[in-house]
Amino acid sequence: MDKSQIKTQKFIIKYFTEIMIKGTTAKRQMIAQVYNNLVSLLSKVSSDIKIKKFFDKVEVICPIEVVEQVRTKLLDTPGIEQILEAIQIDNMTTIDEIKEKVNEVMKDEIIGKTFVVRAKRTGTQEFKSMDIEKTVGGYMLAMNEGKTKGVALKNAEVTINIELEHTQLNIITQKHMGLRGFPIGTQGSVLSLMSGGFDSTVASYLTMKRGIKTHFIFFNLGGLAHEIGVKQVAYYLWNKFGSSHRVSFISVPFDDVVTEIFKSVSQPYMGVMLKRLMLKASEKIADSMGIDALVTGESVAQVSSQTLRNLALIDQCTNKLVLRPLAMMSKPDIIDIAYKIGTRRFAESMPEYCGVISKNPVTHGSYERMEKEASHFDYSILDEAVKKSVFVNVDEIDQDVNEIGQMEIVTDLKSGDYTVIDIRQTPDCIETSCQTLKIPFYDLKNQFKKLPQDKTYLFYCDKGIMSQLHAQYLRDSEGFSNIKVYRPEESK
Numbered sequence: 001m002d003k004s005q006i007k008t009q010k011f012i013i014k015y016f017t018e019i020m021i022k023g024t025t026a027k028r029q030m031i032a033q034v035y036n037n038l039v040s041l042l043s044k045v046s047s048d049i050k051i052k053k054f055f056d057k058v059e060v061i062c063p064i065e066v067v068e069q070v071r072t073k074l075l076d077t078p079g080i081e082q083i084l085e086a087i088q089i090d091n092m093t094t095i096d097e098i099k100e101k102v103n104e105v106m107k108d109e110i111i112g113k114t115f116v117v118r119a120k121r122t123g124t125q126e127f128k129s130m131d132i133e134k135t136v137g138g139y140m141l142a143m144n145e146g147k148t149k150g151v152a153l154k155n156a157e158v159t160i161n162i163e164l165e166h167t168q169l170n171i172i173t174q175k176h177m178g179l180r181g182f183p184i185g186t187q188g189s190v191l192s193l194m195s196g197g198f199d200s201t202v203a204s205y206l207t208m209k210r211g212i213k214t215h216f217i218f219f220n221l222g223g224l225a226h227e228i229g230v231k232q233v234a235y236y237l238w239n240k241f242g243s244s245h246r247v248s249f250i251s252v253p254f255d256d257v258v259t260e261i262f263k264s265v266s267q268p269y270m271g272v273m274l275k276r277l278m279l280k281a282s283e284k285i286a287d288s289m290g291i292d293a294l295v296t297g298e299s300v301a302q303v304s305s306q307t308l309r310n311l312a313l314i315d316q317c318t319n320k321l322v323l324r325p326l327a328m329m330s331k332p333d334i335i336d337i338a339y340k341i342g343t344r345r346f347a348e349s350m351p352e353y354c355g356v357i358s359k360n361p362v363t364h365g366s367y368e369r370m371e372k373e374a375s376h377f378d379y380s381i382l383d384e385a386v387k388k389s390v391f392v393n394v395d396e397i398d399q400d401v402n403e404i405g406q407m408e409i410v411t412d413l414k415s416g417d418y419t420v421i422d423i424r425q426t427p428d429c430i431e432t433s434c435q436t437l438k439i440p441f442y443d444l445k446n447q448f449k450k451l452p453q454d455k456t457y458l459f460y461c462d463k464g465i466m467s468q469l470h471a472q473y474l475r476d477s478e479g480f481s482n483i484k485v486y487r488p489e490e491s492k
Contacts, residue, residue, distance in 0.1 A: 012084040033183040037244035080178030099139040114152035123166035182211025192295040196230035199297025206325040268362040293321040304361040458486035
């Protein structure tokens with residue numbers, strides 16, 4: 001079969017194993033949520049995508065043009081154990097038809113290699129799964145004599161997987177392990193304390209993977225540049241793993257709170273006090289949102305404020321459940337996950353403000369002393385900070401950024417002498433009529449300052465959000481004024 005003639009691609013999606021062992025009601029709800037999430041996600045890719053739900057799987061049939069986008073979305077969607085890519089052929093009623101069609105599709109895959117055929121069957125056929133395996137394997141061996149190394153029942157270089165459902169034949173061309181976890185929307189909501197570093201981003205990812213709708217709260221200690229940096233990583237996490245649901249990003253101005261801490265709290269307890277106040281503020285905002293739990297990226301003994309005693313002192317200030325997904329993880333393990341999910345490069349360039357607030361911090365604080373220190377703090381300042389909190393939907397961060405200070409957008413390259421910089425992390429680079437450079441967003445901060453500054457540079461990304469955020473960051477924190485955003489007319 002000429003694969004260029006194939007117009008559609010089929011994906012067979014297997015549910016996470018923990019879903020399948022749930023009770024009937026819970027399983028039904030989770031399967032429905034997986035389906036609803038996929039409908040929400042894939043409808044944004046193409047209106048021609050068809051999705052069917054079954055008790056043990058979901059089938060997705062999409063145009064061949066959007067296969068890459070669909071595959072990426074499926075791999076990043078919680079609740080999925082395995083993704084099978086298949087070619088679907090209907091009206092297969094005899095074993096002879098099956099063997100011919102499988103050989104037609106898969107003959108090129110076994111050239112110069114050993115192979116084995118594995119079959120699964122559903123329905124009332126006159127033959128068994130083993131009959132399919134023997135017949136198809138024998139036929140392919142005969143038809144490709146001299147081209148293949150032969151059949152190997154163990155440790156074959158190529159395994160040809162086929163599934164026959166009544167008269168529908170699915171020839172599996174690829175297998176992928178999914179994200180697993182539970183579908184988002186089945187486990188309630190949390191409010192995740194985000195600094196944009198390794199710990200908070202990985203903790204947020206783990207809650208999303210477990211099926212929890214994750215909102216983000218940011219305590220601004222470092223000005224606009226830091227806020228833009230945290231917004232971009234929050235948007236990245238949401239867009240990659242959780243865009244089936246709408247979530248909020250809350251920014252709380254905490255500079256006055258920090259000033260009051262310096263005035264009223266002793267040096268050794270400043271760090272613990274700051275964490276307590278962040279939890280208290282988060283609790284107030286969570287109450288207003290109907291959220292029962294908070295998430296932090298704290299790990300036992302990683303820093304002075306994260307000893308068991310100090311964590312207990314911190315938790316004293318709130319009645320909310322505080323989840324710490326990283327509690328028993330080492331820093332190298334956390335960094336490994338950050339690398340895997342794509343947040344490592346964000347985190348490496350993110351400033352850390354919490355750790356510099358106190359000198360000689362206490363590692364085993366006293367409950368009595370903590371209460372004494374806390375009593376000196378003017379909590380009206382915390383209340384005022386909560387009142388000034390700014391809420392924005394994560395999917396509207398680009399609009400919010402515009403309000404902060406819109407970078408000029410260029411749609412026509414003929415309107416000036418420009419150099420386009422493609423900041424996407426993918427290896428491909430946009431083709432334009434002017435000079436074009438490839439600098440992934442994570443290298444921009446270091447590489448941009450090395451470029452000739454007598455030119456005007458246009459940042460480009462797929463949707464214009466990352467380019468807008470990074471352009472603003474370089475303008476506001478580094479002082480560059482020769483940056484604009486490139487948005488071709490067709491991508492608007």
